[in-house]
Amino acid sequence: xxxxxxxxxxxxxxxxxxxxxxxxxxxxxxxxxxxxxxxxxxxxxxxxxxxxxxxxxxxxxxxxxxxxxxxxxxxxxxxxxxxxxxxxxxxxxxxxxxxxxxxxxxxxxxxxxxxxxxxxxxxxxxxxxxxxxxxxxxxxxxxxxxxxxxxxxxxxxxxxxxxxxxxxxxxxxxxxxxxxxxxxxxxxxxxxxxxxxxxxxxxxxxxxxxxxxxxxxxxxxxxxxxxxxxxxxxxxxxxxxxxxxxxxxxxxxxxxxxxxxxxxxxxxxxxxxxxxxxxxxxxxxxxxxxxxxxxxxxxxxxxxxxxxxxxxxxxxxxxxxxxxxxxxxxxxxxxxxxxxxxxxxxxxxxxxxxxxxxxxxxxx
Numbered sequence: 001x002x003x004x005x006x007x008x009x010x011x012x013x014x015x016x017x018x019x020x021x022x023x024x025x026x027x028x029x030x031x032x033x034x035x036x037x038x039x040x041x042x043x044x045x046x047x048x049x050x051x052x053x054x055x056x057x058x059x060x061x062x063x064x065x066x067x068x069x070x071x072x073x074x075x076x077x078x079x080x081x082x083x084x085x086x087x088x089x090x091x092x093x094x095x096x097x098x099x100x101x102x103x104x105x106x107x108x109x110x111x112x113x114x115x116x117x118x119x120x121x122x123x124x125x126x127x128x129x130x131x132x133x134x135x136x137x138x139x140x141x142x143x144x145x146x147x148x149x150x151x152x153x154x155x156x157x158x159x160x161x162x163x164x165x166x167x168x169x170x171x172x173x174x175x176x177x178x179x180x181x182x183x184x185x186x187x188x189x190x191x192x193x194x195x196x197x198x199x200x201x202x203x204x205x206x207x208x209x210x211x212x213x214x215x216x217x218x219x220x221x222x223x224x225x226x227x228x229x230x231x232x233x234x235x236x237x238x239x240x241x242x243x244x245x246x247x248x249x250x251x252x253x254x255x256x257x258x259x260x261x262x263x264x265x266x267x268x269x270x271x272x273x274x275x276x277x278x279x280x281x282x283x284x285x286x287x288x289x290x291x292x293x294x295x296x297x298x299x300x301x302x303x304x305x306x307x308x309x310x311x312x313x314x315x316x317x318x319x320x321x322x323x324x325x326x327x328x329x330x331x332x333x334x335x336x337x338x339x340x341x342x343x344x345x346x347x348x349x350x351x352x353x354x355x356x357x358x359x360x361x362x363x364x
Contacts, residue, residue: 072127093115103224135161146166146167165182171219221255222258222260244266245266256317289322292318303319321349324339343360
């Protein structure tokens with residue numbers, strides 16, 4: 001393996017997405033760190049290289065909040081368990097395998113309201129957290145109410161939670177991030193006006209007072225949101241689940257594709273069969289030079305050696321390969337670049353100029 005810089009992505013197919021941008025209408029709130037500077041690259045996925053921003057000290061005079069923060073940090077030191085729970089809750093809400101939905105704005109209003117309940121249950125099961133006496137959880141002996149919002153700062157606090165500890169959770173597939181923080185729902189942190197249900201939003205002081213456990217940590221990305229709309233439309237336009245999965249891996253090359261995305265595209269109970277060797281996309285796309293790396297340890301090593309995103313648990317990364325030809329040979333147009341050795345030959349990421357050729361089978 002030659003660890004040289006990878007070739008650029010093929011035209012017509014996206015590369016790895018860069019740093020998240022604010023979604024339309026989203027403001028940077030007081031107390032939140034700014035978005036990463038341009039050019040810092042894609043953040044690590046949950047469970048790989050650490051998540052988000054760890055919180056600073058708890059507000060003075062609230063030892064109960066400090067104890068809850070310490071307990072949550074002990075239960076989930078790198079944030080990967082929270083990230084997985086939030087991802088699972090959003091995927092359950094979208095139910096892409098049965099509905100074909102993959103965006104928040106495809107949900108009905110009542111379904112969006114239900115998101116908070118799913119996140120609350122997912123966190124309780126994953127961490128795990130005991131039921132509260134009057135509120136959602138008991139953490140470090142304190143009652144804690146969980147509030148979820150798709151929009152940062154959009155939490156609504158009910159009368160029964162006033163004066164209590166809040167676990168504030170926010171996640172957005174559009175910007176690929178999630179956040180979680182703690183706050184005491186004191187009067188000074190709430191707006192005076194309430195809606196007809198008696199719920200109140202945080203004021204500027206309250207938003208600035210949130211004790212962030214994780215701020216804009218990476219959420220496992222949804223490849224269908226990273227592809228241009230016309231590319232997604234081309235995938236869903238095909239008649240059969242196998243055709244759609246094949247087209248997904250043609251168009252979403254060099255991107256992480258989760259099992260959930262495969263299920264959303266396939267719309268079948270046996271959606272994983274549409275990827276595997278033995279008649280799935282791995283076999284059908286090999287003639288075009290496309291290989292699909294999975295979460296096997298060997299696949300992860302090979303993908304990394306080519307400079308591709310490393311597929312995490314339940315993820316795939318597809319790419320078209322070309323046989324490397326030494327520069328001394330007459331047709332030596334593919335010398336250089338990161339290479340892997342398979343079937344007795346060196347293979348590199350194909351460029352648009354490289355003609356398609358059958359790809360090697362990945363070792364198992």
